[in-house]
Amino acid sequence: MSRLRNGTNRVALLGAAAVLLASGAALASVTGPVRDRLPSNWPRLPADRTWLDGEALGRWRDEGWWTPLVITALCVGVLLLLCWGGAQLRAGRLRELPLGQPDVTLSGAALAAAMAERAGAVDGVTRAHVTLLGRPRRLRARITLVLSPESRPEAVLHDLARQAIAEARAAAAPRALEADVRLTVQRHKLRRLR
Known part of the structure; x- marks a missing residue:
């Protein structure tokens, strides 16, 4: 495996692990048992937080650029993941x-x-x-x-x-x-x- 491919794999795995760990920690800080054990100076999400309220979502929908931008970003992300997965399968050892x-x-x-x-x-x-x-x-x-x-x-x-x-x-x-x-x-x- 080449150094570039090896380094790309490690960076991708490290980035995915960091995102999942941060998301899990943020979501766990909302629950009562975890929230009570955290130090008082640590940042936490409010327990009654609403992730998407109707009013904010309505304001975003009124913006004309928002929907195409999100769809384009998601499509580019899926294409990059597909290219990365294809490169993993294609460049292996010959059996x-x-x-x-x-x-x-x-x-x-x-x-x-x-x-x-x-x-x-x-x-x-x-x-x-x-x-x-x-x-x-x-x-x-x-x-x-x-x-x-x-x-x-x-x-x-x-x-x-x-x-x-x-x-x-x-x-x-x-x-x-x-x-x-x-x-x-x-x-x-x-x-x-x-």
Whole structure:
């Protein structure tokens, strides 16, 4: 999951939790048992509060801009929630890849494991991890490589594109396969002298 998507999910959940918590606390402060236990300097809603009285609602209805504004705001909110939900469903890991014949599929985890094994066999790579994302028509491979300190990144990328990625593209044909490669270098272990 990308950092932007992860951060968006956390902000949305935090905002929804804050709104629900504030609404629940406000509504609970109206009831007698909770109201009596609150400190006297805390803000509270009056117990006899009317949320929508007929007179105030009539004044709002007389305003010509109010109704279209509320309906537009609600529609925009629903569309944003639908887009967010669609993005959550669409951008997940690839589970199965249909191979063209009925009932013949390739497991996304198996293809990712094969790609990781081939990427790990490239000279200069000490560890490789592959995650397949996207939809069956448009695949994206997120490849994370840990390089040895003496390896050259250009040579590793060239060999990776020629071997592991080319074989994965041939296995996924006629679908397109995009590769996102992240390189890190293995750190030297510090030696302690006694």
